[in-house]
Amino acid sequence: MTSTAIKEKYVMRENEGELERLANHHEIISHYIGGLVLAPVDLSQPNLRILDSGTADGLWLRELKSSTAIENPHTYIGTDINESFFPFPPPRNLFFHVQSITRPWPDNWHGTFDYVHQRLTLPGAGPVPIATCVSNLARLVKPGGWVELMEADFTGSSSNGPAAKLFEKLMAKFLDTIGVGFTYARTLPSLLENAGLENVQHKSFVIEYGAACPDEALGAKGISHLLSTSVGMLAFLKGLPGKDVDGEISRLPETLDEELKSRGACFTMIAAWGQQREDGNGKYS
Numbered sequence: 001m002t003s004t005a006i007k008e009k010y011v012m013r014e015n016e017g018e019l020e021r022l023a024n025h026h027e028i029i030s031h032y033i034g035g036l037v038l039a040p041v042d043l044s045q046p047n048l049r050i051l052d053s054g055t056a057d058g059l060w061l062r063e064l065k066s067s068t069a070i071e072n073p074h075t076y077i078g079t080d081i082n083e084s085f086f087p088f089p090p091p092r093n094l095f096f097h098v099q100s101i102t103r104p105w106p107d108n109w110h111g112t113f114d115y116v117h118q119r120l121t122l123p124g125a126g127p128v129p130i131a132t133c134v135s136n137l138a139r140l141v142k143p144g145g146w147v148e149l150m151e152a153d154f155t156g157s158s159s160n161g162p163a164a165k166l167f168e169k170l171m172a173k174f175l176d177t178i179g180v181g182f183t184y185a186r187t188l189p190s191l192l193e194n195a196g197l198e199n200v201q202h203k204s205f206v207i208e209y210g211a212a213c214p215d216e217a218l219g220a221k222g223i224s225h226l227l228s229t230s231v232g233m234l235a236f237l238k239g240l241p242g243k244d245v246d247g248e249i250s251r252l253p254e255t256l257d258e259e260l261k262s263r264g265a266c267f268t269m270i271a272a273w274g275q276q277r278e279d280g281n282g283k284y285s
């Protein structure tokens with residue numbers, strides 16, 4: 001496919017294209033991490049309060065709800081700056097609240113959650129320090145409750161082909177330009193520790209896309225996800241003042257498409273989770 005055809009196919013058509021991109025990635029990530037939850041949260045306990053920050057259409061929450069025993073309902077709350085993605089009316093026990101990770105959370109939410117999950121949302125902090133955003137999330141959990149974060153890491157040495165390497169380089173530039181910084185995912189464990197959490201653990205996952213993925217159907221979803229992301233990234237780069245996006249960069253969707261179909265690519269995700277201290281949530285000013 002030419003870059004123009006790919007752009008036409010993958011340019012975000014209102015919510016539809018973005019939700020398909022997120023659903024593909026959700027399926028891929030869930031496959032590689034082996035489920036939905038990494039923190040040792042005991043979901044068999046009754047009446048947990050579970051928050052998914054940057055929830056988009058709440059797919060992670062909805063799948064978590066489906067995977068938990070029906071006689072043991074929890075309260076599932078999704079937050080995002082964009083409310084148009086979330087299903088309306090929401091399914092039973094699911095709630096949505098407009099909330100930016102950069103803004104103070106409702107006072108009466110502090111210390112009320114058993115589990116706070118946030119995936120691929122920290123870049124939305126923009127110039128606001130991500131340490132502030134993570135501390136604010138940590139305030140939401142009860143003593144003994146967990147915060148879990150997952151983000152994409154573009155800092156490692158890459159054995160990908162030239163197109164995927166260019167994609168990584170542009171992603172790093174994007175993260176630097178928006179203010180989050182391209183090394184941000186590496187800092188997840190220390191962000192949780194500095195937010196006062198304990199028992200912090202982290203794990204890296206190598207996610208295989210396109211021909212690198214042994215599951216052909218999942219590999220194809222990975223191609224779709226990355227092409228859609230690359231089209232969005234080129235649109236962002238074009239919008240930067242004085243930035244000419246031409247030559248090799250403007251052909252990225254086309255070269256990436258070919259490379260993903262022939263050899264695939266691997267990218268790393270880092271997850272980290274930490275637990276609120278038993279004496280926690282009184283120590284923050």
Ligand SMILES: C[S@@+](CC[C@H](N)C(=O)[O-])C[C@H]1O[C@@H](n2cnc3c(N)ncnc32)[C@H](O)[C@@H]1O
Binds near residue numbers: 055
């Ligand atoms: C890449 S999507 C990830 C969605 C979902 N967490 C997942 O993993 O599939 C990023 C989400 O973060 C939301 N977002 C961006 N900036 C945000 C902010 N400052 N506060 C809250 N949500 C934000 C976007 O609207 C979008 O739904």
